[in-house]
Amino acid sequence: MTPAGTTSAVLDAQGVSKRFGAVVALKDASLQVGRGEIVALMGANGAGKSTLVKILTGALKRDSGHVRIHGRDVRLSSPGAARASGLVPIYQEPSLIPDLDVADNLRLCETPVEPFQHWVAELGIADLRMDDAIRALPLATLRILDLARALAVEPDVLMLDEMTAALPTDLVERVLRTVRAQADAGRSVIYVSHRFREIAAICDRATVLREGLTVGDLKIEPGIEEHIVELMLGGAVTAPERHATAARRAPGEARLKVRGLRAGTRLSDVSFDLYRGEVLGVVALEGQGQDELFDVLAGNRPALAGGLEVDGKAVAFHHPADAIAEGLTLVPGDRAHALLMSRSVRENIAVPLLARVRNWGAIAMRDEAARVGAAIERLQIDTRAQGEVRRLSGGNQQKVTIARWIAKGVKTLLLFDPTRGIDIRTKRQIYALVRELADQGAAVLFYTSELAEIRLACDRVVVIFNGRVVDSFDAAEADEARLMRAAYGLTAKDAVPS
Numbered sequence: 001m002t003p004a005g006t007t008s009a010v011l012d013a014q015g016v017s018k019r020f021g022a023v024v025a026l027k028d029a030s031l032q033v034g035r036g037e038i039v040a041l042m043g044a045n046g047a048g049k050s051t052l053v054k055i056l057t058g059a060l061k062r063d064s065g066h067v068r069i070h071g072r073d074v075r076l077s078s079p080g081a082a083r084a085s086g087l088v089p090i091y092q093e094p095s096l097i098p099d100l101d102v103a104d105n106l107r108l109c110e111t112p113v114e115p116f117q118h119w120v121a122e123l124g125i126a127d128l129r130m131d132d133a134i135r136a137l138p139l140a141t142l143r144i145l146d147l148a149r150a151l152a153v154e155p156d157v158l159m160l161d162e163m164t165a166a167l168p169t170d171l172v173e174r175v176l177r178t179v180r181a182q183a184d185a186g187r188s189v190i191y192v193s194h195r196f197r198e199i200a201a202i203c204d205r206a207t208v209l210r211e212g213l214t215v216g217d218l219k220i221e222p223g224i225e226e227h228i229v230e231l232m233l234g235g236a237v238t239a240p241e242r243h244a245t246a247a248r249r250a251p252g253e254a255r256l257k258v259r260g261l262r263a264g265t266r267l268s269d270v271s272f273d274l275y276r277g278e279v280l281g282v283v284a285l286e287g288q289g290q291d292e293l294f295d296v297l298a299g300n301r302p303a304l305a306g307g308l309e310v311d312g313k314a315v316a317f318h319h320p321a322d323a324i325a326e327g328l329t330l331v332p333g334d335r336a337h338a339l340l341m342s343r344s345v346r347e348n349i350a351v352p353l354l355a356r357v358r359n360w361g362a363i364a365m366r367d368e369a370a371r372v373g374a375a376i377e378r379l380q381i382d383t384r385a386q387g388e389v390r391r392l393s394g395g396n397q398q399k400v401t402i403a404r405w406i407a408k409g410v411k412t413l414l415l416f417d418p419t420r421g422i423d424i425r426t427k428r429q430i431y432a433l434v435r436e437l438a439d440q441g442a443a444v445l446f447y448t449s450e451l452a453e454i455r456l457a458c459d460r461v462v463v464i465f466n467g468r469v470v471d472s473f474d475a476a477e478a479d480e481a482r483l484m485r486a487a488y489g490l491t492a493k494d495a496v497p498s
């Protein structure tokens with residue numbers, strides 16, 4: 001384990017430990033980053049990555065170990081102290097205050113406005129106004145604002161914790177280019193991610209944590225992926241299964257028919273059929289109407305035009321309860337809203353999605369406890385901190401949102417980017433679970449911002465561009481180039497933009 005440039009490391013953390021009551025989050029973690037280097041910090045859900053990042057950014061105090069910056073021991077006693085040492089984080093969840101506008105948020109954290117605006121424009125958010133209320137902005141925009149805010153203060157070491165997990169493909173590419181350019185200009189970056197494609201694209205090295213210990217430090221080179229996975233999981237994992245063969249829909253009428261659906265300002269005219277027994281993927285770049293589509297299907301917003309049919313019957317949803325009554329269940333992308341953060345893991349899994357739907361999930365208590373237990377086991381949810389969901393690692397929180405529908409059983413499942421922030425082993429388990437649910441007769445609509453998931457999890461895919469379905473094909477034919485072309489509104493004969 002001899003990382004490049006240990007002696008000239010900009011940041012050098014050694015022997016870091018941290019305990020939360022009985023939970024040992026970090027036992028002996030080390031991490032070095034040289035000037036101009038991007039180091040991936042990897043590990044399964046709950047390995048301790050976020051805890052280490054929080055210690056390095058002064059949000060948590062370490063129990064033992066030391067941290068050196070440019071060779072000097074530092075005490076990172078607060079986020080302000082870490083910033084003063086040049087360490088700036090972007091965490092898994094948006095950090096701007098929802099009740100304030102952009103300008104007030106900048107003032108509050110003393111972010112210089114001009115550089116911030118420069119980065120916002122550079123990152124492709126063209127229409128941001130300083131008096132926009134944070135609450136009204138989409139999650140993807142908030143993540144970009146967090147990055148712009150961090151870049152505006154010209155950090156020595158930038159730490160990105162699952163920064164791209166909520167972003168659609170086009171914004172991910174822009175973020176990756178920007179981060180790489182920052183490193184090329186001499187800044188150092190710690191990049192926490194579960195996405196190998198991104199790590200291969202921009203990182204120089206990977207430091208791997210397992211159960212709070214640093215277990216490897218590797219140069220990123222072709223073929224390193226399986227080695228990293230082995231280190232992360234402490235043993236071999238099975239290769240991903242490819243489900244995508246022929247369409248698997250059950251015979252008979254479509255479970256859900258969507259016709260000429262229009263909603264908000266972005267969803268113009270979307271039509272497709274979703275059958276029992278199939279997993280239908282949805283691919284779209286940022287803001288092409290996918291949020292509005294899922295919102296309408298979940299009863300969160302009205303359709304302005306078009307119609308829905310469930311099992312051959314015309315329906316109109318005015319409230320989420322209407323959608324649930326027709327058997328449509330949403331797993332939203334935003335776990336912060338999906339979970340009761342100060343309640344336990346079990347309560348979160350068992351809680352009816354909406355208390356007012358009285359006949360929903362009428363399961364005997366004993367039976368329910370068994371189902372909740374089975375779902376926890378199935379997804380290997382880390383229950384060491386199960387008393388309050390907010391104490392779980394980000395990936396484990398996401399698993400809780402998914403465990404709900406495993407515990408309850410569903411007819412039509414609407415999954416909005418369900419695997420963001422989830423480690424590779426669990427992702428594979430989730431694909432298998434989704435398949436199992438479909439095999440049992442569920443119809444699944446699966447929006448993902450990770451194009452590779454289409455082939456791994458879906459039978460068919462529809463691509464939405466500019467509020468319309470522009471292409472639809474079997475998942476077996478869904479290589480990333482074809483999906484990308486379609487997502488950019490290019491037909492098969494057009495060239496991919498280089």
Ligand SMILES: Nc1ncnc2c1ncn2[C@@H]1O[C@H](COP(=O)(O)OP(=O)(O)OP(=O)(O)O)[C@@H](O)[C@H]1O
Binds near residue numbers: 045
């Ligand atoms: N405030 C806290 N109280 C109790 N336990 C905590 C707290 N914060 C983190 N933990 C526990 O520490 C362990 C490590 O969590 P951490 O968030 O660092 O993992 P991670 O590697 O970032 O995971 P993920 O990939 O899921 O985000 C987990 O078991 C988590 O439940």
